[in-house]
Amino acid sequence: MNEIKGRVINVSNRLPVLVRKYAGGTRLERSSGGLATALEAGWRDQPGVWIGWAGTGPDEQIEPLLVRAAHRRSYTLRSVALTDEEIAKFYSGFANEIIWPLFHDMPSRCNFDPEYWEIYQRVNRKFAKVVAETAKDDDFVWVHDYHLMLTAASLREAGVRARMGFFLHIPFPSPDMFDKLPWKKPILQSLLQFDVIGFQGDRDRLNFASCLERMLPEVMIERSGPHLLVGQGGHRSVVGTFPIGIDFDAFEQDAQRPEIAAHAAEIRKRVSDDVLVLGVDRLDYTKGIPERLKSFRLLLRRFPEMRGHITLVQVVVPSREEIPNYKHLRREVELLVSQINGEFTEPGWVPVHYIHRNLGRDELLTYYRAADIGLVTPLKDGMNLVAKEFCAAQIDERGVLVVSEFAGAGPELRCGAIVVNPNDFAEVAQALYDAAHMSAEDKRSRMRVLRQIVKDHNVHRWIRSFLDAIPSADGAKGSAGGVSWSQTAGSKVRQDKTMPGVALVAAALSPAARSRYAIGKDAKLRVVSAAAGED
Numbered sequence: 001m002n003e004i005k006g007r008v009i010n011v012s013n014r015l016p017v018l019v020r021k022y023a024g025g026t027r028l029e030r031s032s033g034g035l036a037t038a039l040e041a042g043w044r045d046q047p048g049v050w051i052g053w054a055g056t057g058p059d060e061q062i063e064p065l066l067v068r069a070a071h072r073r074s075y076t077l078r079s080v081a082l083t084d085e086e087i088a089k090f091y092s093g094f095a096n097e098i099i100w101p102l103f104h105d106m107p108s109r110c111n112f113d114p115e116y117w118e119i120y121q122r123v124n125r126k127f128a129k130v131v132a133e134t135a136k137d138d139d140f141v142w143v144h145d146y147h148l149m150l151t152a153a154s155l156r157e158a159g160v161r162a163r164m165g166f167f168l169h170i171p172f173p174s175p176d177m178f179d180k181l182p183w184k185k186p187i188l189q190s191l192l193q194f195d196v197i198g199f200q201g202d203r204d205r206l207n208f209a210s211c212l213e214r215m216l217p218e219v220m221i222e223r224s225g226p227h228l229l230v231g232q233g234g235h236r237s238v239v240g241t242f243p244i245g246i247d248f249d250a251f252e253q254d255a256q257r258p259e260i261a262a263h264a265a266e267i268r269k270r271v272s273d274d275v276l277v278l279g280v281d282r283l284d285y286t287k288g289i290p291e292r293l294k295s296f297r298l299l300l301r302r303f304p305e306m307r308g309h310i311t312l313v314q315v316v317v318p319s320r321e322e323i324p325n326y327k328h329l330r331r332e333v334e335l336l337v338s339q340i341n342g343e344f345t346e347p348g349w350v351p352v353h354y355i356h357r358n359l360g361r362d363e364l365l366t367y368y369r370a371a372d373i374g375l376v377t378p379l380k381d382g383m384n385l386v387a388k389e390f391c392a393a394q395i396d397e398r399g400v401l402v403v404s405e406f407a408g409a410g411p412e413l414r415c416g417a418i419v420v421n422p423n424d425f426a427e428v429a430q431a432l433y434d435a436a437h438m439s440a441e442d443k444r445s446r447m448r449v450l451r452q453i454v455k456d457h458n459v460h461r462w463i464r465s466f467l468d469a470i471p472s473a474d475g476a477k478g479s480a481g482g483v484s485w486s487q488t489a490g491s492k493v494r495q496d497k498t499m500p501g502v503a504l505v506a507a508a509l510s511p512a513a514r515s516r517y518a519i520g521k522d523a524k525l526r527v528v529s530a531a532a533g534e535d
């Protein structure tokens with residue numbers, strides 16, 4: 001791993017914990033969402049500082065709570081307080097009413113309010129100020145996600161000399177989509193001040209490179225080893241693909257606990273002794289929940305023999321509730337649930353069980369273990385950790401994963417999963433029917449492959465590969481996967497079809513892991529040798 005002499009300073013809008021206010025006071029909750037879950041799992045036992053927002057307005061009670069939360073962590077938590085105006089215009093506004101829908105290819109949901117941009121710049125400077133107070137020259141500052149795309153420029157202006165990286169947890173859009181953003185150039189220019197820029201998949205990295213080529217033609221891009229090297233002015237950035245994962249071993253171990261198995265059996269007895277289908281999502285319009293419900297309804301209409309024998313448990317965690325699009329979504333989902341239940345419920349069988357709350361980890365694991373089918377059908381997603389968590393918890397290799405081709409995890413998991421287009425309700429209904437009728441042997445061989453892939457692509461490997469891409473401190477020579485910093489950059493983007501990435505599972509795996517799989521005559525991926533520990 002590239003040597004970091006100092007600490008890693010993680011910077012993200014969300015901290016791993018969330019301060020919730022109640023009439024009686026405040027309390028801490030675990031943050032949901034892929035970023036918080038993955039970093040929290042990967043960061044265990046590593047010293048450092050995590051800088052972020054605790055999910056509430058300025059409140060003197062926050063610091064003691066964060067100090068207490070840091071007691072059982074190896075890093076400290078430092079909060080950035082946001083005013084009510086900043087929460088409304090930076091978090092809900094610019095981040096989640098402009099960037100989130102645009103980057104998920106849903107421009108009609110964007111509200112391009114120019115005031116949002118003003119506040120976005122202000123809050124990025126605010127985060128940068130806290131980082132500048134914290135970071136030393138030999139630290140590595142790792143900024144996460146779309147809320148903080150301008151921090152690099154502010155950090156350099158504030159005199160921060162530490163090396164800096166940025167990872168985008170959500171998709172990066174195509175040039176035609178990104179072009180719609182009035183502030184596209186300053187965002188690209190600021191991103192290029194990071195030393196390493198990471199994306200979930202090759203789709204995202206190619207989109208980013210294409211945007212640079214179209215919108216900043218003066219920038220020089222060339223391929224170097226597994227990464228791209230992008231030069232702007234006197235600075236060069238390594239641009240790479242680093243698909244995120246989960247802490248597979250922790251999920252597997254926890255799922256094995258006897259009390260989890262007992263609760264899972266209890267749920268099956270109470271909800272469905274037959275086929276239990278599970279959806280777990282933040283309540284977000286990108287997750288395709290109404291489309292999923294319509295597909296399930298179509299299944300019950302087309303295959304009447306399934307009625308009474310298949311049950312959908314849809315768990316949603318409330319999310320971004322102040323934003324109108326999210327309020328409408330909740331109403332739409334709840335209406336659909338009640339319509340389906342109204343149409344099909346029979347004595348002793350309710351087709352859709354709907355849970356609207358943040359589940360504790362054990363409860364979540366219990367549902368993962370109880371399920372026969374994991375139904376993960378986002379319309380677009382950076383990665384989707386729920387798909388991976390479901391596989392990790394399938395210790396008895398009994399479950400089937402149905403996954404959207406538009407999830408970041410879709411291409412990576414396609415060899416063992418049933419891959420669907422979430423907009424094709426008939427296809428999803430058929431996939432559920434097929435999964436419900438799949439032989440135990442087929443289920444086992446598919447799940448075995450999936451679990452091996454999720455195990456290999458774990459969160460620890462994600463962190464290592466990102467940190468390995470950091471150029472060395474002298475700035476002259478980089479050790480990022482063979483990147484030579486003395487090379488003369490070319491002026492064209494090379495969209496090389498051979499670029500490694502998740503699109504081809506075999507290519508996405510490390511050389512050591514690659515030898516563990518073989519493509520069979522039936523075009524399915526098979527595990528041919530056991531994992532030899534971490535690669």
Ligand code: ADP
Nearest residue numbers: 032033034037281282316317358359384385386
């Ligand atoms: P996103 O980051 O867009 O929310 P991911 O699937 O990558 O999507 O990550 C979601 C994370 O949030 C997962 O780790 C999942 O376990 C967690 N999560 C989702 N729904 C719930 C819920 N109802 N209760 C608790 N955790 C949840």
Ligand code: F6P
Nearest residue numbers: 014032033034035036145169319
């Ligand atoms: O994993 C993607 C992500 O967008 C994170 O950046 C974000 O923290 C998470 O989903 C949940 O969203 P929010 O922070 O708005 O609750």
